[in-house]
Each structure stands twice: as structure tokens, then as C-alpha cells.
Amino acid sequence: MLFAVVALGATAKAQDGFSLGLRVGDAYTSYYGGWGYGIEASGIIGLSDRNRIEVDFGWDGYGRWYDGYRYYSRGYLHVAGSYQWYWNIIKGLGWFVGPQANLGVFFNTWDGSYYGAYYTTGNFYRARFSLGVGAQVGVQYDFDFPLQLALDYRPSINFMIPGHPYYYGGWANFSVRYRF
Numbered sequence: 001m002l003f004a005v006v007a008l009g010a011t012a013k014a015q016d017g018f019s020l021g022l023r024v025g026d027a028y029t030s031y032y033g034g035w036g037y038g039i040e041a042s043g044i045i046g047l048s049d050r051n052r053i054e055v056d057f058g059w060d061g062y063g064r065w066y067d068g069y070r071y072y073s074r075g076y077l078h079v080a081g082s083y084q085w086y087w088n089i090i091k092g093l094g095w096f097v098g099p100q101a102n103l104g105v106f107f108n109t110w111d112g113s114y115y116g117a118y119y120t121t122g123n124f125y126r127a128r129f130s131l132g133v134g135a136q137v138g139v140q141y142d143f144d145f146p147l148q149l150a151l152d153y154r155p156s157i158n159f160m161i162p163g164h165p166y167y168y169g170g171w172a173n174f175s176v177r178y179r180f
Contacts, residue, residue, distance in 0.1 A: 017046035019148050021177030027060035029076070030167040036062035036075075042175055044148075050087065052096075054136070056080045060170075076168075078104025080154065082136045092144075097137045102156060102168075104130050132158030132168060146179040 023042040028035050040058025047053065062074040082100030089095060108126045138152025155169030 017044070017052075017179060019044045019177035019179045021148070021175060023056055023058070023150075023173055023175040025170045025173030027062075027076070027170040028168070029060075029062070034062060036060050038170055038173070040080075042177060044177065050085055052084050052086055054082045054084060054100075073107075073109045075107045076104055076130070077107070078102050078130070082154070084136065086140075089139075092142045093139065094142075095137075095139045096152075098135065100134050100136045100154060100156065102130075102132045102134075102158070106130055106160070128163055129161045130158045130168075131161070132156040134169070138173075142179065148175075148177040148179050150175040150177070 020041075020043045023038075023040040025038055026035055027038040038058055038060035040056040042054065042056045042058075045053045045055070057079045058077075060076040060078070062076075080100055080102035082098050084096040084098035086094055086096045106128045108128075134154065134156025136152055136154040138150055140148060140150040142148050152173050152175070153169070153171060154173065155167070157165055158168045159165050
């Protein structure tokens with residue numbers, strides 16, 4: 001996926017730009033019913049002065065905890081893409097908005113279980129495919145040197161296969177990218 005982002009960026013017109021970096025922040029999902037953390041490789045491919053595509057590949061982790069019966073570990077491996085409209089506010093500062101789609105796999109593992117007075121050992125594992133649609137909105141600052149900072153919000157409604165729809169999103173995601 002990262003190779004595809006770099007290849008697309010290399011073919012983008014130089015004046016429209018290409019940037020590559022990291023996107024970090026919190027993550028929330030109603031499927032797990034809680035908050036986690038996320039990190040993504042993030043790339044922006046400029047199509048024109050006002051239009052661009054952002055592609056992110058990452059992992060959201062929801063920690064490890066013990067509920068009195070078993071230890072849980074949960075996470076989400078995903079790729080997200082968004083088409084963005086971009087407007088300048090002042091020199092270097094702008095804002096963007098656009099639709100997004102994502103797909104990924106939710107992982108749910110637990111180690112051992114207590115059933116009454118009996119303890120069973122073993123690792124249990126379950127993964128579910130997920131497909132989602134949503135939006136992305138944020139602000140971005142471009143320095144005079146090739147550094148770009150952004151703060152954004154990207155909520156989505158995802159559909160679990162098999163399973164039920166759930167909400168997925170993160171508040172205050174922060175990106176640091178190098179502009180080529």
C-alpha cells in the first residue's frame with residue numbers, strides 16, 4: 001500500500017504536491033465500546049490546487065485488560081482513503097473536507113478463561129472484515145520549508161462482515177508529513 005502511495009505521488013504534477021508522513025491520534029469504536037490509540041502511514045497526493053487524495057494505512061489498538069474472566073486484546077488494521085477539497089485561509093494555513101472510505105480487519109483475542117472453579121488455558125482468536133464510509137474534516141499548516149502539520153477528524157459508519165454496523169472515529173488526529 002505504501003508503495004502505491006509513493007508511486008501515485010511520483011506521477012502527480014509537481015505544482016500540486018505530494019507529502020508523506022505519520023498520522024497519530026485517538027480512536028473510538030462502538031464495536032469495542034471504548035477508546036484506543038492509532039498510528040498510520042499517511043500520504044497526500046495533490047490533483048490540483050483545490051483537490052487531493054489522502055491515503056492512510058495503519059493500526060488502532062484498544063489495549064489489553066482483564067475482566068475477571070479472561071485477558072482481552074483488540075485492534076483494527078486498516079486502510080483509509082479520502083477525496084478532499086482544500087481551501088486556503090491565509091498563507092500556509094488551510095482547511096479541507098471530503099468523503100472517505102475505509103476497509104480493514106478487527107482483531108479480537110483473549111487468553112484463557114475461568115468457568116466457575118475451572119480455568120482453561122489457550123489463546124482464542126477472532127477476526128472480522130470491515131468496510132466503512134464517512135467523512136474527513138481538518139486544518140493544515142504548510143511551513144516555508146517542506147514540513148506539513150494537520151489536525152483532523154475522520155468519523156465513519158462501518159459494516160462488519162459478518163456482524164452489525166458500528167461507529168468508528170477518532171477525535172484530534174495529528175499528522176506530520178514531509179512535502180516532496
